[in-house]
Amino acid sequence: MDKQLEEALDFANYQQTFSIQKKVLKERISAKLTYGFNGGLFRIDRNLLAFVDMLCTKERTSGVILLDANENPVLVEDLNEFSEEIFRRYFEVTNEYFEQHQKIKKSRSVEKLISQ
Amino acid sequence: MTQGILIYAHNNRTVDYALMAMIAGGLAKKNLQVPVSLVTDTSTIVWMKESNIFSQAESVFEHVITVDRPTTDNQRRLHDGQTGQMIPFINTNRSTAWDLTPYDRTLLIDSDFFIFSNSLGEYWNVDADVMLGNAINDIYNDTRTGYLDRHVSDTGVKMYWATTVMFSKNSNSKLFFNTVNYVKENYTQFADVFRFDPRQFRNDIAFSIAKHILDGYQQDDALSLPPVLSALDKDILYSVDENSLTFLIDYRLTNSYCAASISGVDVHIMNKQSVIRNKQALLELI
Numbered sequence: 001m002d003k004q005l006e007e008a009l010d011f012a013n014y015q016q017t018f019s020i021q022k023k024v025l026k027e028r029i030s031a032k033l034t035y036g037f038n039g040g041l042f043r044i045d046r047n048l049l050a051f052v053d054m055l056c057t058k059e060r061t062s063g064v065i066l067l068d069a070n071e072n073p074v075l076v077e078d079l080n081e082f083s084e085e086i087f088r089r090y091f092e093v094t095n096e097y098f099e100q101h102q103k104i105k106k107s108r109s110v111e112k113l114i115s116q
Numbered sequence: 117m118t119q120g121i122l123i124y125a126h127n128n129r130t131v132d133y134a135l136m137a138m139i140a141g142g143l144a145k146k147n148l149q150v151p152v153s154l155v156t157d158t159s160t161i162v163w164m165k166e167s168n169i170f171s172q173a174e175s176v177f178e179h180v181i182t183v184d185r186p187t188t189d190n191q192r193r194l195h196d197g198q199t200g201q202m203i204p205f206i207n208t209n210r211s212t213a214w215d216l217t218p219y220d221r222t223l224l225i226d227s228d229f230f231i232f233s234n235s236l237g238e239y240w241n242v243d244a245d246v247m248l249g250n251a252i253n254d255i256y257n258d259t260r261t262g263y264l265d266r267h268v269s270d271t272g273v274k275m276y277w278a279t280t281v282m283f284s285k286n287s288n289s290k291l292f293f294n295t296v297n298y299v300k301e302n303y304t305q306f307a308d309v310f311r312f313d314p315r316q317f318r319n320d321i322a323f324s325i326a327k328h329i330l331d332g333y334q335q336d337d338a339l340s341l342p343p344v345l346s347a348l349d350k351d352i353l354y355s356v357d358e359n360s361l362t363f364l365i366d367y368r369l370t371n372s373y374c375a376a377s378i379s380g381v382d383v384h385i386m387n388k389q390s391v392i393r394n395k396q397a398l399l400e401l402i
Contacts, residue, residue, distance in 0.1 A: 028380050
């Protein structure tokens, strides 16, 4: 086989693995950013973080009703505690995401990709 | 409120579902930190004893619940990578889960669904009587799955995946499981209405139709479990170590494989024989 074609096919194969590794990593991160609380289910994202932070800034922290990922109203008795938990999870998970993503990006062979 | 996991396993001559249930149960117990119970039949227990896994099963499962082996002529073509064969598929008694579960809140999983994270633990206290896996989520991407993986038929309703089902034991969920049973017992009639192929009974279809009916004949995705990350049966579980599972993925379904590994995510592995080939390494993880 022509060497150039062989290299191209090798790269194509690498890209398949690369995209699966990225997808699975995203799935893992997305699952970790799901937070079940008081009968509701929250997706910890920038919207939730910003909204909760704004309520805390305005000192609306007791007996707050938040809409969860399914638009259902959920009572949060202590918003400061809730805020601490979602910020803790967010930073922990996004740090992990960054580290793992860097490892995947730097892996230049299928062997290295699947050994991450 | 007690929480726990329920797994059904009825062996056939080709697939050792009991062994898979033991691996699935052990991983679920380890990663979700809740007890697990097995629903099985006498002949499967005899096989477990003959193959020397019963004592280990007793340490994995809180209860081993013996039921009559369902009589069925259900057949299914299962691939093991490039090869495939028709095998009997003994899975028609899932609607009994409500009566059999020893738990107030139950996560019912297939024996080929392997839990490597605590993600589903976030759903124990969600205010919903019954939740089903929202959809299939192909480990590769959505180019390998078709309309009939997402709907019960060309003109039918959305298909949920009964690979994962979470329910509370109450009158609403009882009604749900009664409806699943009713759909099962009248499968050909429902096939006429919902236009699906009735030749092979599928729990996914029976559960989806029951949900559709009880949601008031409309689609309501609001409360469901996450899509089921799945490696198809043409994919091959190649190896297992303490950090990851390595697969060969048939990414175009044309026997052209690429490698991929996963860790820390729950996965539905449809290629059962490749699970069995890696049984030793998987059992070491539990």
